[in-house]
Amino acid sequence: MNNHFGSSLYFSSHCFLRNKKEEKSMTQKQKAGASAILYLLGITILIGSFSQNLFLPILPDMQQTFHASTFTINLTVSVFTLMLAAMQLVYGPLVDRIGRRKVLLPALLLFVAASVGCAYAPSIYPLLFFRALQGIGFAAIPIVAATVIGDLFEGAKRADAMGTYQMMLGLGPALGPLLGGWLGAVGGHSLIFLFLAASSLLLLGANGWLLPETRPAGLTPPKKGWEQMVGILPHPVGGSVIFIAFAQMFTYYSFLVFLPAHAAHSYGLTPGEIGVLFLSVSLVFIASSKMSRFLLRFLRIERALLMAAIANAVGTLLFMITANLSLTAMIASSMVYILTLGIGMPLHTAVLSEAFMNERATAIGMYNFVRYVGMAAGPIIGAFLFKLGDSWLQFGFAGLFIAVSAWVGFVRFRKSAAAVRSGS
DSSP states (O other): HHHHHHHHHHHHHHHHTTOOOHHTOOHHHHTTTTTHHEEEEEEEHHHHHHHHHHTGGGGHHHHHHHOOOHHHHHHHHHHHHHHHHHHHHHHHHHHHHHHHHHHHHHHHHHHHHHHHHHHTOHHHHHHHHHHHHHHHHHHHHHHHHHHHHHHHHHHHHHHHHHHHHHHHHHHHHHHHHHHHHHHHHHHHHHHHHHHHHHHHHHHHHHHHHHHHOSSSSOOOOOOHHHHHHHHTTHHHHHHHHHHHHHHHHHHHHHHHHHHHHHHHHHOOOOHHHHHHHHHHHHHHHHHTTTHHHHHHTTTTTTHHHHHHHHHHHHHHHHHHHHHHHHHHHHHHHHHHHHHHHHHHHHHHHHHHHHHOOOOOHHHHHHHHHHHHHHHHHHHHHHHHHHHHHHHHHHHHHHHHHHHHHHHHHHHHHHHHHHHHHTTT
């Protein structure tokens, strides 16, 4: 690691302990419009997230339309997700180096063009190509949105703003399939993708008009993106937060795959009843995203993050114990688990934004990439553990995994704070 980046990490540690230097670099105009920008970014991420699930209700119809195999039509989901994950590592350093607007606006334009391409794709392989382009375009939105929020807000207000952003993002899985089912019934997959194109075009104009360049003046991050990227995980704050995020997303997606199958096989719930259960889970997750502000009344943000992670580990183990007791117990413990997860999620990006000023987007890009890896690994490893020891092993392992990540975070946060206080 070069001296420039080493000094950057040391400066980031000071930011972690409430360095307010970046606040002075923000103009009064940016501060006054921060709330409007927050909701603009929230709507942008909501529309973008629809591209992941809006067409899922009519996936069987698309399979017939394109005369595709089950494997090939499922690639329309996988290729998008693959591009979304991989581009986090590209966009993060790019956003830090050239600015927020210069990345977001071309990416949105690409997303619009790719959505039109998906609407009029003549066969499955052009559709897969345009879905890959959609993923590349969408991938910039979560990085830029979280980075801009980190630029515009400070301390507890930053965590609260991240909660609003997380709430808007959470609306996607709840509303997407419902809206997609209606659009698909009216005009098939073409109408769905044209809706994405039209709404994203409007948001491109809105962001081009309203979104300022929020990158704090005077920052000099390294020009080589990989020099920035490789320093995030070894950093005591960055590595700890990302480890916790990986453990929680690993568990969450294992939970999402387990819940409908268990509800159907063990308790005889119909698909409609399972849909209501998932809607309830989504609503709890959305509501909990704004609750981290209550923790911040009593705890510093890094301690609040650790407490939320510990509570989530307890919630996971509670679900493990109650999943086979009764339907009522399983539903109640599901809500507790989701509540503790949602409270902690906004704190992840808030802490990263505070710890990394020069490399804010790079840190968020690495965070997103590792989260997406956890999302992919959770269902696979969870299913393997379930075969070995039922839900007790699957969620017992997951709960302990989250608890260990919280303990590692506690140890590394304490060492980082001690190092800063001692001036090392």
